Amino acid sequence: MLRLVCRSYRYPAAREPAVHDVAVEIRHGEIVGLTGPNEAGKSTLGLLAAGMAPAVVGGAFDGYLEVDGERMTGRPGYEVAQRVGYVFQNPATQISQVSSTVFEEVALGPMNLGLDRAEIVARVEETLGRLAIGDLALRDPRRLSGGEAQLVAIASLLAMHPAHLVLDEPTAQLDPAGTRLVGAALHALAATGTALLVIEHKLDLLDGLCERLLLMDHGTVVRDGPAETVFADRLLEALAILPPSRIRIARAARAAGVRFDEAAVVAALRPGPGGLDAEAGR
Amino acid sequence: MSGPAPGAAAAGRERRRGRIGWLEQTLAGITASIEHAVFTEQHARERGFLQARDPRAKLAIFLALVLAASLSGSITVLAGLYLVVLAAAGASHVPYRYFVKRVWLGIPLVAGIVVIPALFLVPGPRLFDLPAGPLHVAPSLPGVVGGVIFVARVGVSVSLALLLVMTTPWADLLKSLRALHVPQVFVLILSMTYRYIFLFLHTVNGVLQARKSRVVGRTSGAEQRRWISGTMGALVNRAFKMSNDVYAAMLARGFTGELRAYSTYRMRTTDWAVLAGSLTVAAVGVLAGPFLP
Numbered sequence: 001m002l003r004l005v006c007r008s009y010r011y012p013a014a015r016e017p018a019v020h021d022v023a024v025e026i027r028h029g030e031i032v033g034l035t036g037p038n039e040a041g042k043s044t045l046g047l048l049a050a051g052m053a054p055a056v057v058g059g060a061f062d063g064y065l066e067v068d069g070e071r072m073t074g075r076p077g078y079e080v081a082q083r084v085g086y087v088f089q090n091p092a093t094q095i096s097q098v099s100s101t102v103f104e105e106v107a108l109g110p111m112n113l114g115l116d117r118a119e120i121v122a123r124v125e126e127t128l129g130r131l132a133i134g135d136l137a138l139r140d141p142r143r144l145s146g147g148e149a150q151l152v153a154i155a156s157l158l159a160m161h162p163a164h165l166v167l168d169e170p171t172a173q174l175d176p177a178g179t180r181l182v183g184a185a186l187h188a189l190a191a192t193g194t195a196l197l198v199i200e201h202k203l204d205l206l207d208g209l210c211e212r213l214l215l216m217d218h219g220t221v222v223r224d225g226p227a228e229t230v231f232a233d234r235l236l237e238a239l240a241i242l243p244p245s246r247i248r249i250a251r252a253a254r255a256a257g258v259r260f261d262e263a264a265v266v267a268a269l270r271p272g273p274g275g276l277d278a279e280a281g282r
Numbered sequence: 283m284s285g286p287a288p289g290a291a292a293a294g295r296e297r298r299r300g301r302i303g304w305l306e307q308t309l310a311g312i313t314a315s316i317e318h319a320v321f322t323e324q325h326a327r328e329r330g331f332l333q334a335r336d337p338r339a340k341l342a343i344f345l346a347l348v349l350a351a352s353l354s355g356s357i358t359v360l361a362g363l364y365l366v367v368l369a370a371a372g373a374s375h376v377p378y379r380y381f382v383k384r385v386w387l388g389i390p391l392v393a394g395i396v397v398i399p400a401l402f403l404v405p406g407p408r409l410f411d412l413p414a415g416p417l418h419v420a421p422s423l424p425g426v427v428g429g430v431i432f433v434a435r436v437g438v439s440v441s442l443a444l445l446l447v448m449t450t451p452w453a454d455l456l457k458s459l460r461a462l463h464v465p466q467v468f469v470l471i472l473s474m475t476y477r478y479i480f481l482f483l484h485t486v487n488g489v490l491q492a493r494k495s496r497v498v499g500r501t502s503g504a505e506q507r508r509w510i511s512g513t514m515g516a517l518v519n520r521a522f523k524m525s526n527d528v529y530a531a532m533l534a535r536g537f538t539g540e541l542r543a544y545s546t547y548r549m550r551t552t553d554w555a556v557l558a559g560s561l562t563v564a565a566v567g568v569l570a571g572p573f574l575p
Binding site for chain 1: 324326327451452453456473476480481484524526527528529530531532533534535536537538539
């Protein structure tokens with residue numbers, strides 16, 4: 001289980017805390033969504049949960065991070081990183097630049113874990129297959145499109161089989177098909193017991209993916225509950241965040257005078273693993 | 283008073299275009315640098331003579347031959363070493379034109395300038411004496427010979443370094459440095475620098491392209507300078523943030539400071555033979571040098 005208690009976290013040279021008064025627990029096998037408007041502190045919370053802040057980013061942190069009952073605060077960044085993976089928003093940052101093929105790029109993390117060669121090959125092939133990017137295996141990772149690079153960056157973390165994983169807008173550059181693949185891969189990963197925190201603006205991705213949703217605003221968590229409950233909360237729209245398509249459609253239909261059992265229809269439209277893509281128009 | 287002649291106005295426009303052209307050239311240069319670096323790694327992945335060698339053997343060969351070139355005062359030995367380098371480049375499918383041009387276009391500018399004073403200051407018989415007003419241009423024979431040997435040494439050493447980098451993937455090169463007990467902190471700095479340069483150049487490229495796409499018409503020199511200084515400040519900020527991100531991303535991949543490459547190393551009989559041959563060539567070059575012109 002990952003537990004983060006943050007009374008206050010301030011970036012270096014910042015006067016105001018970016019995150020404050022937050023206590024989050026993520027159990028093994030649980031997928032937790034994290035959403036909120038711009039500048040709400042989502043990415044910062046992700047960095048804190050992954051131990052990157054303050055270990056790497058610096059800043060003043062009042063609180064603690066606990067992974068499976070062990071305090072991580074004050075430990076070297078690489079030690080925490082081996083317990084909690086982090087997928088960056090920008091895949092260019094994540095790509096190592098020292099591998100000449102996608103296969104080697106995805107193998108880099110497992111190699112750093114000191115796994116034997118057969119295990120590394122098996123994990124890389126399995127991960128590339130799961131994200132349907134097996135055909136990229138021999139491509140140069142520095143010459144991929146944005147979407148391809150993002151899938152490779154995600155694959156490079158998934159291949160490490162992290163016990164806890166934080167993903168910062170993992171589908172920002174992906175097409176609907178890629179988004180579905182990532183959603184399905186995250187579901188499969190959670191089924192193996194990995195605790196996942198997915199930071200995302202697109203609630204259609206989180207819909208069907210996570211059971212629990214955190215909503216942040218002004219550096220703190222203002223809603224923490226079952227995804228269905230938070231999706232239906234009017235606060236989302238007050239914060240200019242669009243609820244999932246099925247909820248918006250149901251509301252629009254009701255507003256147009258259509259009479260139906262809204263709760264039943266919304267529940268029936270709930271997507272399966274992988275989430276629903278607004279663009280796909282399902 | 284009449285306005286400027288059409289020719290002068292056109293020249294003025296050209297000059298102004300020249301300022302914008304300088305920016306475009308910078309952009310093109312940065313892009314070319316990135317492409318060249320990627321291109322270099324492509325050669326390292328080809329199936330050639332040096333690419334097939336164990337990187338540790340290659341590094342040892344490189345060090346031995348550079349040492350031989352540095353210790354040699356014979357132009358014959360240096361020419362011989364350069365022929366060996368060219369033969370190795372050919373056997374490794376490195377394009378001669380690119381390889382030779384990349385070395386010899388830069389060296390006269392750096393090493394050549396360094397040796398110019400020596401041409402005139404080293405005592406000895408003068409090659410010629412050209413009066414130039416109150417001065418005399420009179421290079422000495424020992425000065426010229428010393429200058430040629432110096433430039434040849436630098437040329438051979440740089441060619442060896444380039445050949446090593448072109449035929450060895452960067453990760454393997456760093457790992458072999460560790461195998462030769464080069465301090466980890468040094469290897470780590472090299473590794474980070476390599477990663478960082480790529481990302482930084484991409485950022486600079488993006489900034490310049492964004493500027494180019496937003497600017498309509500011409501800007502004055504003062505505006506250009508203002509923009510450049512502003513951009514430099516913004517890039518420092520971005521660079522700082524990026525350095526944190528790059529390091530954090532490496533940590534997220536389980537990086538502990540020790541470099542790991544997917545390829546496994548095994549010294550084969552051929553590697554040992556090539557290493558022994560190269561060490562012999564280096565030793566012969568150093569020992570025979572004093573007896574050769």
